[in-house]
Amino acid sequence: MVEKEVVVKSDAGVHARPAMMLVREAMKYQCSVKLIKDDVEADCKSIMSVLGLAIYSGTKLIVRADGEGEKEVVEKLADLIDSDFKNN
Amino acid sequence: MKKKILIKDFIETVEDFDLNIKLLAGERGLEKEISVGDINRPGLTLAGFYDFFAPDRLQIFGLGETAYMNKLSHKEKEEKYGRFFSYDIMCCIFTHNETPDPLFVEYCGKRGVPLLVTDRKTSRFISSLVHILDEMFAETVTVHGTLVDVFGIGVLLFGKSGAGKSECALELIERGHRLVADDMVVIKKIEEALLLGSGTPMLRHHMEIRGLGIVNVRDIFGIRSVRNRKRIDLIVLLEEWDSTKEYDRLGLEDKKYTILDMEIPYLIIPVKPGRNIPVLIETASLNQRLKKLGVFSAIEFDRKIRDWIKTENSN
Known part of the structure; x- marks a missing residue:
């Protein structure tokens, strides 16, 4: 299991499009990928779960992956969040 | 927490x-x-x-x-x-x-x-x-699943992303059952006696269906298609059919799934093309209602067979 803490900086928070970017990235991997905010865990492969976390600017998140490619996916997602969803 | x-x-x-x-x-x-x-x-x-x-x-x-x-x-x-x-x-x-x-x-x-x-x-x-x-003050946990009220039985569907939970819920709604929450289900343990499930206020009654995107179930199917909270009576895991795995063929044993230290009846339903999962869930719910009333179909059937064998033997 690999995890990493990130802080969301984008002003708009994680609305539909950024959520989709996170899910799309997570779906490329076989391992389980979770986002954790204040003890609430969301499946990063489900758009609704990610949106349901209500992630706004300044939210602290833990990205956690377990399984094949865990290290890579955590890095990719952390970069995506760090770069204000400007990747791709 | x-x-x-x-x-x-x-x-x-x-x-x-x-x-x-x-x-x-x-x-x-x-x-x-x-x-x-x-x-x-x-x-x-x-x-x-x-x-x-x-x-x-x-x-x-x-x-x-x-x-x-x-x-x-x-x-x-x-x-x-x-x-x-x-x-x-x-x-x-x-x-x-x-x-x-x-x-x-x-x-x-x-x-x-x-x-x-x-x-x-x-x-x-x-x-x-x-x-x-x-x-x-209830203990709370958030799980990834879909909660539907089927004939008054709260059915919590589990399964990996893409297992077809949302599609199954959609078909159940079409058949007149009600959606409580999709994807994120907040579960509270009330008085050590029951688990109450609801959605998060932000997502309330919205679903993501692959190919359609995000839909508002209440707006599309109307007020009778949704409810805000429901006691969880049955947990169903949808998983891809694995031909090497043994699935329950008799249903003689009651399997349980533990959430917040409470044991809830639990079924694993293997999914493969051509299997009508919503019908299976409806049947499982009705069977669960019978069990609650003390009628256990599989055990009862087994007893009938044993009785019949006994009388045949003595003849």
Whole structure:
């Protein structure tokens, strides 16, 4: 299991499009990928779960992956969040 | 996970339950955290008996307490209120729309003790309050799944992303059942007796269907297709059909799934093209209803077979 803490900086928070970017990235991997905010865990492969976390600017998140490619996916997602969803 | 419940959150929830409640004084104390979900009737305390007094509980003043306070002389009030408010009182609530005397109100203001008044009768109010506090203090967990009310049975569908939970829920809604929550289900344990599931306020009754995107179930299918909360009676795991795995063919054993230390009946339904999962879920729900009533189809059938074998043998 690999995890990493990130802080969301984008002003708009994680609305539909950024959520989709996170899910799309997570779906490329076989391992389980979770986002954790204040003890609430969301499946990063489900758009609704990610949106349901209500992630706004300044939210602290833990990205956690377990399984094949865990290290890579955590890095990719952390970069995506760090770069204000400007990747791709 | 320990939750922080502030008095202002508590007041908001009480208002949601339509218990008319008004704040008269002590606004300063609204940010205080309620640490225990219990209540206290401070009659004995006011009369001077302070053993076992729990100031951190919600103090409920009924007709008895107010009548007693009204009989006190100004001097007695000063002395008794002085002692009462020397403790860290959490919050005072007066029922029957009784407003306390100005001295009491002044004390509440000075000490930052929220003073609330309701028009409800004491015993009714307390019973609603206990219910509300139980729910606010309930252990909570958020799970990834879909909760549907099928024939009055709360069915929680589990399965990996893409297992077809949402599609299955959609078909069930089409058949007249109701959606409680999709993807994120908040589960609360109420009084060690039941698990109550609901959606998060943000996602309420929205679903993501691959190929369609996000849809609002309530807007599309109408108010009868949704409900806000439901007790969880059955958990169904949808998983891809694995030909090397043994699936339950008899249903003689009751499998359980544990959430928040509560055991809930549990089924694994293998999914493969051509299997009509919603029909299976409807049947499983009806079977669960029978079991609740004490009728266990598989065991009953087994008994019939054994009886028949016995009579055939003796003939």
